[in-house]
Amino acid sequence: MSVLTAQETFGDDPVKSVGLMADDARVAARSLARAPRAWKDRALNLMADRIESRRDSILEANARDLERGRQDGTSAAMLDRLKLDPERITGLADALRELAALPDPVGSVVRGQTLANGLRMRQIRVPMGVVGVIYEARPNVTVDIAGIAVKSGNAVLLRGGSAAFDSNRALVGVLRDALADAKLPVDCVQTVDDYGREGASALMGARGKVDVLIPRGGRGLIQSVVTNATVPVIETGEGNVHVFVDESAPAEMAVKVVVNSKTHRTSTCNSAETLLLHSGAPEASREVLAALDKAGVTLHVDDRAAALLPPGSDHLKATEEDWATEYLDMDMAVKVVDGLGEALEHIRRYSTGHTEAIVTNDLANAECFTAEVDSAAVLVNASTRFTDGGQLGLGAEIGISTQKMHARGPMGLEELTTTKWVVQGDGHVRS
Amino acid sequence: MSVLTAQETFGDDPVKSVGLMADDARVAARSLARAPRAWKDRALNLMADRIESRRDSILEANARDLERGRQDGTSAAMLDRLKLDPERITGLADALRELAALPDPVGSVVRGQTLANGLRMRQIRVPMGVVGVIYEARPNVTVDIAGIAVKSGNAVLLRGGSAAFDSNRALVGVLRDALADAKLPVDCVQTVDDYGREGASALMGARGKVDVLIPRGGRGLIQSVVTNATVPVIETGEGNVHVFVDESAPAEMAVKVVVNSKTHRTSTCNSAETLLLHSGAPEASREVLAALDKAGVTLHVDDRAAALLPPGSDHLKATEEDWATEYLDMDMAVKVVDGLGEALEHIRRYSTGHTEAIVTNDLANAECFTAEVDSAAVLVNASTRFTDGGQLGLGAEIGISTQKMHARGPMGLEELTTTKWVVQGDGHVRS
Known part of the structure; x- marks a missing residue:
């Protein structure tokens, strides 16, 4: 199949071109919004089939990205996130098939009643329309997001990391072919990758053309989008998580x-x-620190925590910066506090509002912790790793919102919809 | 009672002072979030009692605003919106008592289940925290918004139009006294009016301190807030509404x-x-135009509509600008279209996404119109005036959102809340 690049179709000016792509997405979204669930599910299943049947060409494209990455000195961890292999391809296809099996959020009635005057009122779920997603060099995200967008009836404009350029181009081509096979508009899935960083900027500035923008990735990416976008943004991800x-x-x-x-x-x-340790629980604290040390975690400890460490443990002295750091690595800051109040105070000061957990057997403290902590997710006696759409039964996850508006915490299909009030009368007027 | 001005308490620097007020609001919000419904309702009833018992001093303050307005040459319409009288004061008190009678949105469970692994998961409604509201010179809005904020568990920072400075200062004083009587933190209701326009700017820039900002008023106000705020905004109001x-x-x-x-x-x-008129319905169109003319509406008509006007009617030729104008007055643009498709095309181009209505007896057209029109509210055979929280059964209304994120259409108490995921386990970990 010959695929025209966005530049060949729309020209060289990123702002104008992304605007035209968004217009095409709007027209496509209009059809998709009215598509019955069966059509969308067929498209998702065809996407899965196509990804498997064209596995080799996808892997070839991915190999080009990996080769370029190696030449550029990309880290092994980054290369691993970039890499596709037959097993991961199967995983992508399976995820699309699972998505097809989920209920359709579109059309469900959120509120509805017949009012005293006889007006019939329904607030129904409808797709957002055109969704933009800016993410890092992870080709699996391309497929995940496109699938979630189609299932929820939205057209999507994708901007992936440039290190995954060839993989994303191959995948988007396959996804669009599947849409065509399913007789749905191919412009439901488009990429602005041809325009690089300027494409991302154009997406952020497409107010009125793009309904919502979701950044997925590290702190730098998210803050840049939140600060620069005029399109409404759902802030995701940053988690300075406390236990x-x-x-x-x-x-x-x-x-x-x-x-x-x-x-x-x-x-x-x-x-x-x-990690916040109650000063009245030195035994449990010692066991926890020994276990973390044994697991290979580098502990950044305050003076009181240092006294609880196992002899000879690998540790550093915690600085003010440690309390505010999202390591995303085998590092953990540790502070001893004199009670629940001090723990809450510390969390208020340093939390990013993502997830916090308490381990306790005290009912009043568990209640107080869940009521006072102002985060998207609060866990009692459970791992923070449960803040996850799949784990919490949402079926699919487009990201974890750390903002309070629209969606908070894990976002599933419903969070990519808005509502519409439909009111039917018989010539009703206000008096 | 002697009330310190914000400047006397916080000093002259608007950004710093509004920041300190927001910090106080955050502490107050924390108490209010945990206050049982009975406490909040008592505060609302005390607010109502106090407003009535201190009616005379409120009216005196209002008289000062009105006198200043007259001297400044304020229009009669603006003065009417600014004016309080004994009847309007009673109306404000009654609205607060009605608010007290409404159910409390805080604590309701949005989703909840015990997962297969035994984790108990609940997504519960919690207040936003600190809400900022920027509005025009209408003292009744001060009381409405403060009441809705308290009922939904939020602390509020108010910025009213400077023409209502004295009225708002008197009302905020009364509301804070009532909070004190109810043993709730007085800083749940604060005004930044002392800082004028700079107070409004400080509010817009208080990212991280103010959770959401709601502009209420005309197009200029709303656009200014949407463009300049770094705090998340709920866009309200602008309605280029079509029938x-x-x-x-x-x-x-x-x-x-x-x-x-x-x-x-x-x-x-x-x-x-x-008004969009189907070219195939000249008789109904003639009757509608005659009725509008008789009611005193100035019609801005295209050529085909001109031919349907009653003889001697007061009308103007419609220009491109008319299609995009929200008159908010006894003016109406009129265009004849050749069918539903052309009507939808016109609405797509010029609508602000607030409300559109169709008058029809054709079921397929009614369905097509409600499905295709991408507005917060779509009405069939009912007046557009029904897009209103009170009319649609929400009980109280903080504004009408014209955006798709978070809330769309009339916003009641629930729309001033967010959610929190509370997960309880027994030492659950992910494997």
């Missing part, structure tokens, strides 16, 4: 929850970064 | 709905501004 081990915490449970929160997958936003 | 009279519209119903949509209260955002 507080209360005085009454059973030691064994504290060890399990803290170690899992920190080490299960360090690069994710729901991993714990700071 | 389409379809070919099958019963003439009598068309007359009733169009005249009510246009003339019931012209200064509101849900009043109709453009």
